[in-house]
Amino acid sequence: MERKKILVTGGAGYIGSHVVNLLGSAPENYEIVVLDNLSTGRRESVLYGELVEEHLENLSAVEKIFAQEKFDAVIHFAGSIVVPESVTDPAKYYANNTENSLHLLKLCIQYKVKNFIFSSTAAVYGMGDGESPCTEDDHTLPINPYGRSKLMTEWMLEDFAKAYDFNYVALRYFNVAGANIDGKVGQCTPNATHLIKIASQCATGVREKMSLFGTDYPTADGTCIRDYIHVDDLAQAHLDGLSYLLKGGESQILNCGYGHGASVREVIAAVKEVSGVDIVVEETERRLGDAVQLISKADKIQSVLGWKPKYDDLKLIVKTALDWEEKLKNSP
Ligand SMILES: NC(=O)c1ccc[n+]([C@@H]2O[C@H](COP(=O)([O-])OP(=O)(O)OC[C@H]3O[C@@H](n4cnc5c(N)ncnc54)[C@H](O)[C@@H]3O)[C@@H](O)[C@H]2O)c1
Structure with a gap:
């Protein structure tokens, strides 16, 4: 079987490292390239594949990677995730979460990478209604720059999928928690607020x-x-999303919670x-x-x-x- 080549941005971070761990041990024998600047991630957390230490904002370097490798899919975790910091430094969040996602999406179109999995967040629901569970069709009303920077990326994905030969799965994570069930990886993020x-x-x-x-x-x-979700269950959702897209599945926005x-x-x-x-x-x-x-x-x-x-x-x-x-x- 032809090996599929997957680019994982932010694969040295908390959730990304759990996904790389599952991808690396999956029967599909995926070829994995992790792109991470190690700003919050750790080299030791990348258990499989090749780690390219690079900033997403280094456009020429990232383009070179796309030109060299023929990726079948991108799983995009890289980003900034601290909500209070997004309030005091929104520029950082719109740059790292929205602008860098746009660059990545443009490269996908240019290099014909048709499948994209995006780390979205329950923060797009804002305050919710305080009572009922959030459904994917609910109105989105994020209340901070972090949530907005993520929702803007969802909008870009939606527009790209309409305009180009491109499909995506946006996973809206609820509260991610725990560590790999076998103790191989876990959360090392400095100053985590979970x-x-x-x-x-x-x-x-x-x-x-x-x-x-x-x-x-x-x-x-x-x-x-x-709604607390175990990080290995969340990681598995990415592998399921990947198989779905590689089989030609249509674009989807999906909640990830219990x-x-x-x-x-x-x-x-x-x-x-x-x-x-x-x-x-x-x-x-x-x-x-x-x-x-x-x-x-x-x-x-x-x-x-x-x-x-x-x-x-x-x-x-x-x-x-x-x-x-x-x-x-x-x-x-
Ligand atoms: N942890 C949660 O509870 C949670 C909830 C909802 C959504 N998310 C989303 O999931 C994704 C991963 O979150 P996490 O908890 O694993 O965070 P994390 O900080 O552990 O991982 C992010 C990774 O991206 C890398 N990175 C950041 N900016 C980069 C850049 N410009 N270029 C290259 N690499 C860069 C970091 O070094 C790190 O390895 C994020 O996009 C986040 O918004 C997380």
């Missing part, structure tokens, strides 16, 4: 304490509710229970811009891609996160 990672760092003694922002939300226990949520208090309780450590939690005021509840309507991805989640279990997600933090703490 709740399960922070709570796990408290449990493993890397952090002294954590904040709980807002306890007066209109939910059963007063804290916000999110379709149910956990509150901040429930997550903290799970971390305490699984670790056996009574972590220190400081309850503080609400943070600006936190939606009460963001849960995905999760059936479209299952029917379109045949995606079947395997790790839909909060305690299991927490266990993989804790094991990874322990491993990081003990590595030189």
